[in-house]
Amino acid sequence: GAGDASATIAGAASAGRWDRLLAAAFVALSFLGLAAIAPFARQHLAPLAQFVPAYESALWVCDLATALLLLGQFHRSRSPSLLVLSAGYLMSTLIIPPHMAAFPGLFAPKGLLGGNGQTIAWLYVLWHTGFPLFVLAHSLTARLEARRGWTVRRPGQAIWVAVAVAAAY
Numbered sequence: 001g002a003g004d005a006s007a008t009i010a011g012a013a014s015a016g017r018w019d020r021l022l023a024a025a026f027v028a029l030s031f032l033g034l035a036a037i038a039p040f041a042r043q044h045l046a047p048l049a050q051f052v053p054a055y056e057s058a059l060w061v062c063d064l065a066t067a068l069l070l071l072g073q074f075h076r077s078r079s080p081s082l083l084v085l086s087a088g089y090l091m092s093t094l095i096i097p098p099h100m101a102a103f104p105g106l107f108a109p110k111g112l113l114g115g116n117g118q119t120i121a122w123l124y125v126l127w128h129t130g131f132p133l134f135v136l137a138h139s140l141t142a143r144l145e146a147r148r149g150w151t152v153r154r155p156g157q158a159i160w161v162a163v164a165v166a167a168a169y
Contacts (some may be wrong), residue, residue, distance in 0.1 A: 049105065056100050063093045071159055078151040081142035083162050088134025090166035092127065099123045130169050 015023075070086035073079075101112040102119045113119060144150065152158045 052103055052106060053100060056096050060093060060096045063089050063096070067093055071162075074152075075155045075159070078153075078155055079142075079145060080150050080152055080158075081138050081145050083152065083155075083158055084134060084141050085138040087162040087166045088131050088138065090163060091134060091169045092131050094167055095123065095127045095130070095169075099127060126169075 067086050067089035070082055070089060074082040074086055098113065099120065100106060102123055104111050104117070104120065110116070111119065141150075
């Protein structure tokens with residue numbers, strides 16, 4: 001099954017009964033928390049100009065760290081699916097700075113890129129459709145990898161290709 005493929009690919013063990021119970025408890029608590037704050041959903045909060053740069057800066061650090069850790073794991077395991085997933089995180093890391101630069105009012109009234117309201121929206125759409133596409137490609141690659149025993153023979157060159165693909169996106 002899929003659990004067997006992930007165990008061989010990423011070096012992770014399959015989820016046990018305790019793991020499933022913990023995940024179910026987390027989902028239930030998340031829904032309870034959401035239900036508790038739902039009455040406040042229509043309450044408008046004051047704009048906070050610092051939110052976007054703080055959030056996206058933290059996201060950039062997390063995505064870069066994840067990409068680098070996945071690339072390190074790929075270099076050891078030579079797993080094509082890990083390379084595809086790391087390319088997704090690299091793409092996200094690379095699109096965050098232009099997204100912030102285009103954000104109106106953040107660095108300049110109309111953004112540093114001089115676009116309009118559509119610029120930020122299109123960058124957001126590219127970002128938030130691109131990453132799921134990389135995750136989907138990772139999943140498909142992992143299945144093929146598990147069936148056929150694929151590995152990458154030249155991981156250094158493959159990393160440069162992944163960087164180029166992420167940058168080209």
